[in-house]
Amino acid sequence: MGNQTLTTIAASGTVAINTTTADSTAVLPRPVRRVLQNFLLVWLDANIDESNENFKKPLQCLRRIVSTITTFTDVDECIDFLSGIQNEKVFMIVAGVLGRQIIPDIEACPQLESIYVFCDNQSINEQWTKTVPKVKGVYTQIEPICEALRIDRENCDRAMISISFNGIDALFMYTQLLKETLLDIEDDDAKSIREFVDYCRLQGDIDENHIDKFEREYRLHTPIWWYTGPYFIYSMLNRALRLMDVDIILKMGFFIRHLHQHIETLHREQQSTNTMTSTLFQVFRGQGLSIENFEKMKRTKGGLMSFNNFLSTSCNRNVSLEVFARPAAFAGPHSVGILFVMTINATSCKKSSIAFVDVNKHGQKTLPPNHPDLASSYNNIGSVYDNMGEYSKALSCYERSLEIRKMALPSNHPDLAASYNNIGMVLDNMGEYSKALTWYGRALEVQKATLSPNHPDLATSYENIGVVLDNMGQYVEALSSYERALEIRKIGRPSNHPDLADSYNNIGLVYNNMGEYLKALSSYQRSLDIRKVALPPNHPDLATSYNNIGVVFKNMGEYDKALSLYEQSLEIRKVALPSNHLDFAQSYNNIGSVYKCMDEYLKALSYYEKDLEVSQKALAKNHPDLGKSYNNIGEVYDKMGEYSKALSYYERALEVWKIALPPTHPHITVVNGNIENIKKRL
Structure with missing residues (x-):
């Protein structure tokens, strides 16, 4: 994950029963062989x-x-x-x-x-x-x-690593015994490597080129280099540990021993040079977990859980969450996305001889500078920065990804369209609307050249262009773009498909911004009607629909109706979402805004502070949405005549936006105006 992550590996071992696969009766007979990977x-x-x-x-x-x-x-x-x-x-x-x-x-x-x-x-x-x-x-x-x-x-x-949920179960105890035995064995490394390579060739389950490379170059690289590389070692070892496959574990015993010793050596070096200075620090691991194991974990709350392998983690919570845990949550009906948060006590680890190490400088870096996989990595990191509100860093990663893809891929490759789209999205978030429009247009041109006229990706591009035009105040053009997206979706989707609800929702948004509130209500209602049919009763998208209808009523001055809808939206979110989800910040903000319009400033302040509390937990400290929260609280204090407090919050908003947004962004203009006005009153 680059320099922003600290990866640690803790040594562990495990045991196993042999595994077999069913023989195949496909076109040609296939011999039964051992499967060595996951x-x-x-x-x-x-x-x-x-x-x-x-x-x-x-x-x-x-x-x-x-x-x-x-x-x-x-x-x-x-x-x-x-x-x-x-x-x-x-x-x-x-x-x-x-x-x-x-x-x-x-x-x-x-x-x-x-x-x-x-x-x-x-x-x-x-x-x-x-x-x-x-x-x-x-x-x-x-x-x-x-x-x-x-x-x-x-x-x-x-995701397929061995986890014990009970510190005294047989797997945990057997793992410790096997680990101690393997680490104490002193055998002929050259012979062990040769026997391991011969065994891998015999099974026929591993790329011959990778086996040859391992045989030729094993001594030229460190064990961590091999373990973190895109070869078969990581998958084969963790599969053996997961299934307690003693046969394979013993054949890989030399590597387990070398890897453990390498970790211990680096651990001592890093401790002596104070590379890891904190006695107490946190690391994170995002992964998928089967529903069965997730239920086991819930039942053993407060007990001991052990990972029976060499465990990789990161010091960057957002990387672990966005790149690993969140995608796992959508992998399928049998998978749960998990973010493990682990507090490491270096002093306790030292007493118990548990070694951990930062492997950033020791892991494998085999990809050439223009490899498409590297472009994907930059793209993933850019997505994390984008979600964190660190748009300049996100833009830099997306641009690096695009540079690689331009060199590695043909000019109309779909991945280029994806890069153009991502850059457009960041620029939109930064308020650079004209530039965003240009990049979205490039994505659309690639898609028009490579996709069918009614492909769903074209609808997405028209929708993205509509968002920018809406932000630019070009409402007629935005409406046209949204309606083009809707036309495509009507051809490829059934009448109650959620994508159609999204299109009607966006059209309602434009009408609301144009001040055509009855048309906005009509479009929002069509969106809500579809969602009621297509989605379960407590789906978050229903909360969004109630929220948006509430916005229209607020703009029409019907504050009681707006407040009722906002509260209905909030109730669904309380059922459907975790308590620190950002949608709660939106609900609290909107309820606060209604109370502010009703001149009930203490209630407004209470909800704005709830909005800020959720946002501070969920967002990076310089995320632009935090600037909005500070500005809103400042406005309430301004209305209450508490000008010193108002100025303090306005200045906090300005401080965030100066870091997160370009100097010409409308938010900065607004808050500068607020600061100027408040200073006249002090």
């Missing part, structure tokens, strides 16, 4: 032929991500194979026609992690896949599948 890739296509040039290139691309690919041309044989998988996660590529046939029979399979539909007609297949959560996307090119698969593979490895 995942399998299955490809179902009636026409697949590995000797055909049309399939050779896609297979080569995929094997750079997952070395072993099991292919099927028959639906029943594929289902039989999937039914026999127990200990691994399955990623599946399926042709569009066969996908419609097989997915209803397999989507409930807990081992099936992700489905990628590979077809010629994207728009037709996107219609039926929208209701299948495990379908990650519909693709007409193999490269985006490879990128999605790479990310899903990394998240799979991260």
Whole structure:
């Protein structure tokens, strides 16, 4: 994650029972072999032929991500194979026609992690896949599948680690005994490496090039370098520890010992040089967890939980949350996104001989400077900064991602459109509306050249352009853009699809800004009607609809109706969202604004302070939304005649906005005016 993260690894060990996979009865007989990694890739296509040039290139691309690919041309044989998988996660590529046939029979399979539909007609297949959560996307090119698969593979490895929820259970005790035994063994390293390499070749489950590299270069790099690299070591070791596979653990014993010793050595060095100066500090780990394990964890609250492997963490909470935990929450119906917050007491660790180390300078950096994977990493980091409100940093990351993609990809590649879109979004957040409009326009041009005329991504681009035009006060143009998005969605979506509700909501927003409140109410009501049909009764989008209708009534001066709707919105959020969710800040802010309009300043102040409290917990200290909270409180104190307090909050707002926003942003102009007026009264 770059310089902003501190990664730590704590040494641990584990035990195992041997694992087997069901033999396949696909087109050609396949010998039974040991699976050495956490995942399998299955490809179902009636026409697949590995000797055909049309399939050779896609297979080569995929094997750079997952070395072993099991292919099927028959639906029943594929289902039989999937039914026999127990200990691994399955990623599946399926042709569009066969996908419609097989997915209803397999989507409930807990081992099936992700489905990628590979077809010629994207728009037709996107219609039926929208209701299948495990379908990650519909693709007409193999490269985006490879990128999605790479990310899903990394998240799979991260989630499939061994965790004990009881400090005295057999796994925990056996793990400690095995770890001590492995670390005490003194064997011939050269012989152990040779036997390990021969074993990997025999299984046929690992890319031969990676095995050759490990055999040739093992001594040239550190154990941490190998463990953090994009090879098979991380996945193979953690799978063995998760399944207590003693056979593989013993074969990797030399590596476990070397890695543990390397961590201990670096730990002593970093302690002696005061690299880690704090006695007490926090680290974070975001990952997915099965619902079953999540329920176990809840039942053992207050007990001891142990990770039976070498554990990687980060000192950056937002990176762990946004890049790992939050995506895991949407991975499927059987997955829960978890953010582990761990407090490390360095003194206690020293007494118990637990080693941890910052591996930033020792992990692997194998990607060339213009590799597409590096572009994805910059893009992910940019997304984290964007969510934190650190827009300049986000923009820098997105621009670096774009530079790499321009060199590595063709000019009309969808990833370029994604980069243009992300840059436009940050510029919009910064108030650089003209620039944002330019970048959104570039994204739209790429999509027009590569996608069908009614592709959902085009609707999203028209919507993004509408947002900017709305912010610029060009309401007629914004309305036109929103209506174009709605037209596309009407063609590709059923009449009660939530995307249509989003379009009506945006149209209502423009009408509200134009002062055409009855039209705004009509559009918001259509959005609400769809959401009532399509969503459960306490869905957050319903709270948004009630909130927006409340905004219109407030603007119409009907404060009692506005207040009732805001409170209805708040009640849904209390049921549907965690207590520190940012939507609560919006609710408290809006209720406060109504009370301010009603001249009930003490009530307004109370709700504005609740807004600020939630925002301070959920946002970075210089997020522009904090500036809004400070400014609102300042306005109330201004109305109450408490000018010194008002000035203090106005100045706090200005301080935040000077850091977060460009100097010409309207917010800065407003707060400067407030400060100037208040100083005249003091």
